Amino acid sequence: xxxxxxxxxxxxxxxxxxxxxxxxxxxxxxxxxxxxxxxxxxxxxxxxxxxxxxxxxxxxxxxxxxxxxxxxxxxxxxxxxxxxxxxxxxxxxxxxxxxxxxxxxxxxxxxxxxxxxxxxxxxxxxxxxxxxxxxxxxxxxxxxxxxxxxxxxxxxxxxxxxxxxxxxxxxxxxxxxxxxxxxxxxxxxxxxxxx
Amino acid sequence: xxxxxxxxxxxxxxxxxxxxxxxxxxxxxxxxxxxxxxxxxxxxxxxxxxxxxxxxxxxxxxxxxxxxxxxxxxxxxxxxxxxxxxxxxxxxxxxxxxxxxxxxxxxxxxxxxxxxxxxxxxxxxxxxxxxxxxxxxxxxxxxxxxxxxxxxxxxxxxxxxxxxxxxxxxxxxxxxxxxxxxxxxxxxxxxxxxxxxxxxxxxxxxxxxxxxxxxxxxxxxxxxxxxxxxxxxxxxxxxxxxxxxxxxxxxxxxxxxxxxxxxxxxxxxxxxxx
Numbered sequence: 252x253x254x255x256x257x258x259x260x261x262x263x264x265x266x267x268x269x270x271x272x273x274x275x276x277x278x279x280x281x282x283x284x285x286x287x288x289x290x291x292x293x294x295x296x297x298x299x300x301x302x303x304x305x306x307x308x309x310x311x312x313x314x315x316x317x318x319x320x321x322x323x324x325x326x327x328x329x330x331x332x333x334x335x336x337x338x339x340x341x342x343x344x345x346x347x348x349x350x351x352x353x354x355x356x357x358x359x360x361x362x363x364x365x366x367x368x369x370x371x372x373x374x375x376x377x378x379x380x381x382x383x384x385x386x387x388x389x390x391x392x393x394x395x396x397x398x399x400x401x402x403x404x405x406x407x408x409x410x411x412x413x414x415x416x417x418x419x420x421x422x423x424x425x426x427x428x429x430x431x432x433x434x435x436x437x438x439x440x441x442x443x444x445x446x
Numbered sequence: 447x448x449x450x451x452x453x454x455x456x457x458x459x460x461x462x463x464x465x466x467x468x469x470x471x472x473x474x475x476x477x478x479x480x481x482x483x484x485x486x487x488x489x490x491x492x493x494x495x496x497x498x499x500x501x502x503x504x505x506x507x508x509x510x511x512x513x514x515x516x517x518x519x520x521x522x523x524x525x526x527x528x529x530x531x532x533x534x535x536x537x538x539x540x541x542x543x544x545x546x547x548x549x550x551x552x553x554x555x556x557x558x559x560x561x562x563x564x565x566x567x568x569x570x571x572x573x574x575x576x577x578x579x580x581x582x583x584x585x586x587x588x589x590x591x592x593x594x595x596x597x598x599x600x601x602x603x604x605x606x607x608x609x610x611x612x613x614x615x616x617x618x619x620x621x622x623x624x625x626x627x628x629x630x631x632x633x634x635x636x637x638x639x640x641x642x643x644x645x646x647x648x649x650x651x652x653x654x655x656x657x658x659x660x661x662x663x664x665x666x667x668x669x670x671x672x673x674x675x676x677x678x679x680x681x682x683x684x685x686x687x688x689x690x691x692x693x694x695x696x697x698x699x700x701x702x703x704x705x706x707x708x709x710x711x712x713x714x715x716x717x718x719x720x
Contacts, residue, residue: 404548410516411565412538421561425552
């Protein structure tokens with residue numbers, strides 16, 4: 252048993268079994284309590300609908316995917332630049348950091364209707380929403396990542412005559428990556444679920 | 447393979463002038479709204495290729511001396527001159543090793559050692575075309591500290607001593623004129639530490655640079671140095687200076703000799719008197 256839990260197969264098999272059990276329970280509950288489909292459709296009904304509407308679903312999923320990705324790529328680009336500035340410049344830190352935190356407290360879902368009014372119901376508001384959701388955590392985490400580089404590591408680089416860009420390239424960026432990645436996974440999921 | 451280690455160390459820049467001159471260097475530090483004097487006055491000079499150690503009680507400003515020489519924290523009182531030029535910004539051609547090896551965790555041993563070559567000129571510009579040659583340089587250094595079989599390992603896969611040896615190789619790969627060591631072996635056990643002394647000596651004799659060592663371990667200072675400076679408690683000055691006249695390369699057996707123990711006990715007494 253222990254051996255199985257440590258194996259890679261367990262990581263796939265166990266969640267798979269859990270999903271099947273959950274779907275079966277769901278199906279049973281719908282049948283036993285005679286829940287009408289407009290309150291809670293059974294998994295079998297959902298599957299049937301998915302098959303019936305496949306072309307529409309694929310088209311819309313594709314649209315969600317690319318708007319999210321475009322917004323995310325933009326967010327990484329601008330977030331890293333802003334994070335770099337805040338992390339390395341005291342002036343940028345003092346002036347921009349409070350603004351960044353303030354903007355981040357605004358619920359993004361509240362801005363979406365405004366964006367739609369300004370830009371129309373097309374891909375633009377979607378991209379911007381994805382961008383806004385991912386941008387703040389990335390900028391804050393790049394700044395945080397740069398701030399937590401060991402001072403001795405910076406000293407090693409400075410004593411070699413490295414400039415700020417080289418310092419960022421050799422230690423700041425690789426050190427910051429783990430601070431960005433777990434968070435960039437999160438905001439990447441959020442925009443698609445919020446619309 | 448590894449060049450044979452010889453007894454003759456000809457300094458690379460032997461024009462008779464000292465490489466480093468300390469001219470009435472002092473240090474003050476703000477403490478409870480007033481300036482407190484940490485270093486009273488230090489004047490000395492260090493010749494090219496010389497290895498010197500600073501020993502003294504905690505808080506006497508030993509580490510500050512290293513930071514002033516490297517230019518990371520330039521002197522505010524008095525001055526330190528490198529080849530006659532006042533040091534007022536970080537020097538470019540120094541190697542540094544701290545008690546904490548600060549290797550980059552996302553790089554393996556050989557890539558960690560090669561880091562300076564990606565930054566310091568002229569290596570930086572030649573990095574692409576001469577990469578094979580540079581890898582060979584790094585491998586030779588690693589062989590000197592017996593890490594030739596650990597090139598592809600990451601820092602977390604190495605022991606504390608191995609990490610520190612990697613850190614020393616990184617400090618020396620770009621052939622610095624000055625090697626600065628801030629208690630590099632302070633966190634290692636006694637056996638590993640002694641082993642590190644011989645390896646550091648071997649590395650230093652290859653590169654032939656000035657070595658400046660800060661340490662609490664008087665045996666380490668005697669073993670490695672050409673000259674040892676003893677500093678007093680705060681506000682500190684140099685209270686004793688001695689030339690260690692033991693042949694190179696020094697061996698761990700020499701530690702048991704009367705000469706070695708004479709140097710050790712003389713320095714020990716100087717610190718006790720304080």
